[in-house]
Amino acid sequence: MMPSIVLLRYLLLWCCVSGFALLDGVSPRSVQGEPLSGSMWERLVSDAEQLHLPTAFLKNIPPDFIRFEFDDLRTYAAEYHLGEHRLVLNRSLSFNAAGRVLKPLSKMTHKELEVLYHELFHAYMDYLASTGGQTAGIDDASASLLDVARRLQACRYTDVAIAPLAHRQHETESRYLTQSESWEALNETWAVFIGWAIWSQLEVERKGGGSIIHQQRYLDQWAQRLGQAFSHGEFRGYYVPQDEEERRMTQKRFLAGQSQLTWEEAKALMMQVLGFSIEVVGHIAKSPGLSVVINAPSPC
Numbered sequence: 001m002m003p004s005i006v007l008l009r010y011l012l013l014w015c016c017v018s019g020f021a022l023l024d025g026v027s028p029r030s031v032q033g034e035p036l037s038g039s040m041w042e043r044l045v046s047d048a049e050q051l052h053l054p055t056a057f058l059k060n061i062p063p064d065f066i067r068f069e070f071d072d073l074r075t076y077a078a079e080y081h082l083g084e085h086r087l088v089l090n091r092s093l094s095f096n097a098a099g100r101v102l103k104p105l106s107k108m109t110h111k112e113l114e115v116l117y118h119e120l121f122h123a124y125m126d127y128l129a130s131t132g133g134q135t136a137g138i139d140d141a142s143a144s145l146l147d148v149a150r151r152l153q154a155c156r157y158t159d160v161a162i163a164p165l166a167h168r169q170h171e172t173e174s175r176y177l178t179q180s181e182s183w184e185a186l187n188e189t190w191a192v193f194i195g196w197a198i199w200s201q202l203e204v205e206r207k208g209g210g211s212i213i214h215q216q217r218y219l220d221q222w223a224q225r226l227g228q229a230f231s232h233g234e235f236r237g238y239y240v241p242q243d244e245e246e247r248r249m250t251q252k253r254f255l256a257g258q259s260q261l262t263w264e265e266a267k268a269l270m271m272q273v274l275g276f277s278i279e280v281v282g283h284i285a286k287s288p289g290l291s292v293v294i295n296a297p298s299p300c
């Protein structure tokens with residue numbers, strides 16, 4: 001049986017986050033990345049603002065926190081290495097594909113921006129976790145998001161269902177995750193949602209040039225896409241099993257549909273990362289396609 005388009009997108013496009021040293025997708029030509037200069041970071045943020053993309057969460061990250069690298073990645077579009085704060089992007093995301101600096105966001109495809117935001121979200125969570133959300137310069141929304149993340153890690157991502165076979169999503173198994181596995185599963189699930197939100201926002205907006213926040217019909221279209229993505233089980237992360245025996249079988253365990261993102265998490269991410277107001281989220285929540293996920297019993 002051939003995997004569905006949704007499944008292929010899930011497996012091939014999204015990146016990985018890892019605290020482990022062994023990662024697939026990095027060629028031996030990798031070189032140590034350079035911290036992003038202040039001016040490059042400012043350009044990234046200003047490019048994002050011009051595209052009506054969220055930037056408030058990015059402004060919490062000091063410019064020199066992330067080490068950017070470019071490489072000819074074969075398996076994934078990008079990788080983020082937690083401990084080293086190292087972000088490896090495919091060379092196609094660099095200026096003139098030269099592998100030196102990030103290309104302007106206006107020159108990126110919607111898929112490339114999805115990948116970039118997925119990775120930047122990993123860096124953001126890495127920064128929050130490494131500072132405990134207590135450092136000066138971290139806004140209230142970010143500090144509170146870290147609290148939400150720690151609470152949900154314990155009550156949502158410790159006992160999960162996984163789908164061991166990518167092409168048999170209905171066959172699931174239970175797993176109790178270690179602390180690092182559950183943190184990785186949460187991070188990946190949330191980054192998948194953020195990347196998707198950016199991609200789908202751009203897809204909706206390109207038809208009319210307006211912002212989904214300011215034009216109700218675009219917001220309605222976005223909410224409809226959100227309902228479809230939930231019903232397709234698109235918001236699922238994965239973790240690298242710590243158990244050596246299990247890691248011999250697979251490098252990644254993908255969560256099953258029943259362990260995908262909950263409405264509570266989506267709501268927190270929409271408000272605290274994407275910058276949606278309570279009114280905007282309230283409007284989205286009225287979309288008929290979201291009633292199943294909104295009314296699902298909360299595991300926490």
Ligand SMILES: [Zn+2]
Pocket residue numbers: 014015016017118122188191
């Ligand atoms: Zn990732």
